[in-house]
Amino acid sequence: MLSLNFANVMDEVIGDKGLTEREIEDLRPRITDALKQIRDRKWEELAFLDLPEQDTEKIKDLAVKIKNDSENFLLLGIGGSALGPRAIVEALSPLHNLRKKPRIFIYDNVDPRTLSAILSVIDLKKTTVNVITKSGSTAETAASFMILWEEMEKLLGKDKAKRFIATTDPEKGNLREIVRRFQLDSLEIAPGVVGRYSVLSPVGLLTAEVIGVDSKELLKGARDVRERCLEEEVWKNPAMILASALYLLGTKSGRTIDVFIPYADGLKSFSEWFCQLWAESLGKLGLGLTPYPSVGTTDQHSQLQLWMEGPEDKVVIFLRVEDYGADMKIPLVFEDMEGLNYLSGHTLSELIKAEEEATELSLAKASRPNLTVHIPAIDPYHLGQIFMFFEIVTALVGFLFGINPFNQPGVEEGKNFTYGMMGKKGYEEKRKVVEEAREKKLCWTLR
Amino acid sequence: MLSLNFANVMDEVIGDKGLTEREIEDLRPRITDALKQIRDRKWEELAFLDLPEQDTEKIKDLAVKIKNDSENFLLLGIGGSALGPRAIVEALSPLHNLRKKPRIFIYDNVDPRTLSAILSVIDLKKTTVNVITKSGSTAETAASFMILWEEMEKLLGKDKAKRFIATTDPEKGNLREIVRRFQLDSLEIAPGVVGRYSVLSPVGLLTAEVIGVDSKELLKGARDVRERCLEEEVWKNPAMILASALYLLGTKSGRTIDVFIPYADGLKSFSEWFCQLWAESLGKLGLGLTPYPSVGTTDQHSQLQLWMEGPEDKVVIFLRVEDYGADMKIPLVFEDMEGLNYLSGHTLSELIKAEEEATELSLAKASRPNLTVHIPAIDPYHLGQIFMFFEIVTALVGFLFGINPFNQPGVEEGKNFTYGMMGKKGYEEKRKVVEEAREKKLCWTLR
Numbered sequence: 001m002l003s004l005n006f007a008n009v010m011d012e013v014i015g016d017k018g019l020t021e022r023e024i025e026d027l028r029p030r031i032t033d034a035l036k037q038i039r040d041r042k043w044e045e046l047a048f049l050d051l052p053e054q055d056t057e058k059i060k061d062l063a064v065k066i067k068n069d070s071e072n073f074l075l076l077g078i079g080g081s082a083l084g085p086r087a088i089v090e091a092l093s094p095l096h097n098l099r100k101k102p103r104i105f106i107y108d109n110v111d112p113r114t115l116s117a118i119l120s121v122i123d124l125k126k127t128t129v130n131v132i133t134k135s136g137s138t139a140e141t142a143a144s145f146m147i148l149w150e151e152m153e154k155l156l157g158k159d160k161a162k163r164f165i166a167t168t169d170p171e172k173g174n175l176r177e178i179v180r181r182f183q184l185d186s187l188e189i190a191p192g193v194v195g196r197y198s199v200l201s202p203v204g205l206l207t208a209e210v211i212g213v214d215s216k217e218l219l220k221g222a223r224d225v226r227e228r229c230l231e232e233e234v235w236k237n238p239a240m241i242l243a244s245a246l247y248l249l250g251t252k253s254g255r256t257i258d259v260f261i262p263y264a265d266g267l268k269s270f271s272e273w274f275c276q277l278w279a280e281s282l283g284k285l286g287l288g289l290t291p292y293p294s295v296g297t298t299d300q301h302s303q304l305q306l307w308m309e310g311p312e313d314k315v316v317i318f319l320r321v322e323d324y325g326a327d328m329k330i331p332l333v334f335e336d337m338e339g340l341n342y343l344s345g346h347t348l349s350e351l352i353k354a355e356e357e358a359t360e361l362s363l364a365k366a367s368r369p370n371l372t373v374h375i376p377a378i379d380p381y382h383l384g385q386i387f388m389f390f391e392i393v394t395a396l397v398g399f400l401f402g403i404n405p406f407n408q409p410g411v412e413e414g415k416n417f418t419y420g421m422m423g424k425k426g427y428e429e430k431r432k433v434v435e436e437a438r439e440k441k442l443c444w445t446l447r
Numbered sequence: 448m449l450s451l452n453f454a455n456v457m458d459e460v461i462g463d464k465g466l467t468e469r470e471i472e473d474l475r476p477r478i479t480d481a482l483k484q485i486r487d488r489k490w491e492e493l494a495f496l497d498l499p500e501q502d503t504e505k506i507k508d509l510a511v512k513i514k515n516d517s518e519n520f521l522l523l524g525i526g527g528s529a530l531g532p533r534a535i536v537e538a539l540s541p542l543h544n545l546r547k548k549p550r551i552f553i554y555d556n557v558d559p560r561t562l563s564a565i566l567s568v569i570d571l572k573k574t575t576v577n578v579i580t581k582s583g584s585t586a587e588t589a590a591s592f593m594i595l596w597e598e599m600e601k602l603l604g605k606d607k608a609k610r611f612i613a614t615t616d617p618e619k620g621n622l623r624e625i626v627r628r629f630q631l632d633s634l635e636i637a638p639g640v641v642g643r644y645s646v647l648s649p650v651g652l653l654t655a656e657v658i659g660v661d662s663k664e665l666l667k668g669a670r671d672v673r674e675r676c677l678e679e680e681v682w683k684n685p686a687m688i689l690a691s692a693l694y695l696l697g698t699k700s701g702r703t704i705d706v707f708i709p710y711a712d713g714l715k716s717f718s719e720w721f722c723q724l725w726a727e728s729l730g731k732l733g734l735g736l737t738p739y740p741s742v743g744t745t746d747q748h749s750q751l752q753l754w755m756e757g758p759e760d761k762v763v764i765f766l767r768v769e770d771y772g773a774d775m776k777i778p779l780v781f782e783d784m785e786g787l788n789y790l791s792g793h794t795l796s797e798l799i800k801a802e803e804e805a806t807e808l809s810l811a812k813a814s815r816p817n818l819t820v821h822i823p824a825i826d827p828y829h830l831g832q833i834f835m836f837f838e839i840v841t842a843l844v845g846f847l848f849g850i851n852p853f854n855q856p857g858v859e860e861g862k863n864f865t866y867g868m869m870g871k872k873g874y875e876e877k878r879k880v881v882e883e884a885r886e887k888k889l890c891w892t893l894r
Contacts, residue, residue: 079748283753301526306730
């Protein structure tokens, strides 16, 4: 089970800049109310909590088929449709595309260079394309889907439909309509499951199974952590403590940037998954906390200076791994060199863990608050735990802020301007606004 | 040549929350003084400015040798020794390891899972290892170097030395001593070139040449932008305007987070390179600006909500690409579907550029300041430009803050604690501090 150490946010350890027990105690009624909303499933969008109980049979069947008939698995999706699957692949199958089949490509943009590069290395006839969009009409995903649809048509004619799997709403939307029309294989994203909370739905699980991960292990981890985090005792519940600490540090001490730093290369994408969850859920009404994606030890040589001595606006969340599942000893090869030989005899995992602990401590000694989530290993079970854990923490913080952690109203206007420029019917006015802005910009350009 | 559009930080466009011409004018004496420090090379560490004039012959010779005798190029380095080379590979050679030889591996951590995975896919006998550490004793780099040194010894005996290239200080440090002792091939990092400003030194250029990029093009771009940005006329100099705007928005309006969002997958690593440069250079004395790495259009579905409606603490820096060097038309495949067919007939590059412009505009309409750096293409020449451009901007902002943008005193304490734990002589006291802290932490752990 994951554990949480929060010594380095407490005043007893880091002095005046830390939290007092009393402050956490004072927040108890509100965090307890927030937890009740979750326990009682007060919002439809809390459906993510019940994903551990889903039936995975169809996902498993499709994965078997893909593994049998495909050398490549190309996922088209963006945001929550891509970040979760990528986090799973990078955490559980390092250097996947150089070591295993089917190779996994996740195209989550409309960058033509990337798509050209992908198409130059895959044989489409041996590729399964998984199109993921809950609404069924996400512009970026639709664009690449239509291109792939035509490319497959050229190669396979009517048989093209067999190379596609759609993951979308069970009933609504253009993609579901296409499923019906062309009899595509498909998986369902339940209406209450929002994109950024969807990694444990078929969105993430199909990719997991395709790379050989037992999705039941992911779900078991998620279920166990859910049980642990829905207990109503604040001082024993790591989700309630983490949510309370980050909320208090954000609102009372202006520490509004939450740096997330797992000490494992394989969890760099997990950082990015977390950052979407945190940013899009909490950034509303002028409120919110800014997540910062990071990875240790690497970013000690990139960001640590800023965390140690820059503005006091950050809380650092460490993710510590106990067992890396692989290790290597640093040999005694340069005996007479004091600048190097102290490392000899230690293993890489001793070094990475020592650095993690040293960084926690140096921040604490500088009165810079930080917390540490520990996981025993990077495996499907514990990955499932941290997915569910941070989803619950995010919802709790949203409820503490009094905002809706499940919508994203702020991205609509940008979509409307894009529609205007792309000539979508009904958006002619938006196009005019863009053109006016262009003229204005001319005076403020340095060439 | 790159260009800068700064309409969306001006009050004329975004209203009261923007900057006035007067504010920029008032800063003129200080930014002019900052520029003079750069022009006059007042700091030894401004040596990066003169990298465009370096002799690249030895780099080119080594690269030819590597291309002839190696299937893999394994770079060991961390921070500035890794981020620049990675930015070059990802920008200029998409999906490199699936398409080209030698394959490039950049190991910039001490994560044993990653190193195991790399060693499982490369044949060491056909691998050149490039060890990059300016000091010659960076712990992470030293650890992996010693492991590789022994592995090569097992395979090749005394010939192992031929598989290594060291990139380090010309005179000092353990790695230079090893070069002398074992007659390794080596390249030099000039004493005045700080890690995070070293991408255009042999640190970045060797990798560039190995992937087939003409390093002279990178340097030519850098030189041209340097000439442009050392002109003393603030209203015509994009580096002075960008530095002034970010400094003013940071200090006067509390917009201390600078989001960096290139609209190109290949520049995601460039984002991370920029973030190290910005964070480590400017985060000092309680001052500084926090960079945020991002990529468009992807992060419109991840971060944009927060930028639009979260706290007013951000400035967004767009990097817009005019020509992607590849393109694809979105076909008319679902004629009757209004949610999709508006895209048909457009190209992917039209869509990505429309989205970039739409996002700029929607932020501006919400009075959220943003600027746009335009580059004509992602090629060596323009990559060289943006490296040098942001290095100059960083130094300018550092001088405006009155801090030293070239040191990183805040990371020493963490290193000392690590030395203590690893048993390095002279750090016994630090070890005790770690052990005391461990005891204290026990009371604040939730398992």
